[in-house]
Amino acid sequence: MKTVEEIKAAIEAAVPGAGVEVVTNPGPAAEHSLRIGQKHAVKVAEFLRDDSELALDFLSNLTAVDWPDKEITEKVKVTREVQKPVEGGEPGQVQTVTETVEETRKRVEPGYLETVYHLYSIAKKHGPVVLRMRTGNRTDDVSMPSFTSVWRSAEFQEREAFDLYGIVYTGHPDLRRILMWDEFKDHPMRKDYVEPDDYEYEPTAHDHVLERAKQHLSMEQPVAGGAE
């Protein structure tokens, strides 16, 4: 099978401006993936499926990853002018000196949601080719094109990613929740999901369950005391 670099070149030759990037995997598996842009995503998918050499006719798995906002602390060298008293000079006499100082800066890298696709070829007996696609952010720009029209197996798996991560797949024929009930509002697989407070009876609690159970008890105590 072609390497990811060759696949990238093939995609870019077939779909101009596809915006494909190689995401390398530094682990021993070295299963590198291709990140594709949203704009030509469906065309890229159709090319991967229909190309005679790749013939990736089977979408084996579709899942999502939640990348929360990341706070990055980095040290930056800053050059600035500092007023210093002159050595050996008269008191009060100052001079301007240029100095290089290391400064710690914090910046927040915005998070996003990412869908990961594993493609195989039944005809050519090769794979997987791993695709990734990102949303703009985690709050209001959470849509990306649906691949249901390209691979039918995307339909239920996109519904699952919509249910658990809240990614909206535009062009999906029937985008409803598949695991949770329709009235449910949260997305349980997101990192910032807060599970319901079910910790009223924990006979053998330990670790984080013990913490949650204590939290629950401390919240309940004043109410019980006030009623009596």
Add this chain to the structure above:
Amino acid sequence: MAVDEQLKIEMGKQGVIVTSLQELYNWGRRNSVWPMQFGLACCAIEMIATTMARYDMARFGAEVFRPSPRQADMMIISGTVTKKMAPQVVRLYNQMGEPKYVIAMGACAISGGPFKQGYNVLKGIDRYIPVDVHIPGCPPRPEALLQAFITLQKKIDGQVLTGEGRPRHLDAEAQSIFPVPEQGEHDLEPTSNKGLWTVPTIIR
């Protein structure tokens, strides 16, 4: 109202059966408890095995699994009850006619089991419907289900038909339908039937 045991034996020798109406009634009831045909998870496989030839639950009169709640007397909660499934389970229980019994089979049905800390799993079906027999185990062996069934039979056998402790189907005042929880925006509403289930006291 009890018949003298010695007299019973003596009369039996002469080919005469002496019994009380209560004994006869309970004998009939306990030997014709038909379970409802529904399984929730892996415990259902053990439940099916219990009904097959090797364990043969039919010996105890529970041979016919009824596909309709109207014809069933007993509900075996065989497996994990998810929060999505819980309202349906309560609704099925409500549709059963009295007398009706519930066996909560396995760790999941009695407490949530290995999935207790999951956001989507009900932490014991006894939060919404009254349970007669709880069986621990993951999954319980068919012998354990038979034990539970025999326990239920003993419970039925011990019931007095009149007075305070009479069975629910002979008590017009007794509650037989329990509120079905709503599927809310974050969790089931309410999270338990407060009149039925209270937080157990932990004894250390």
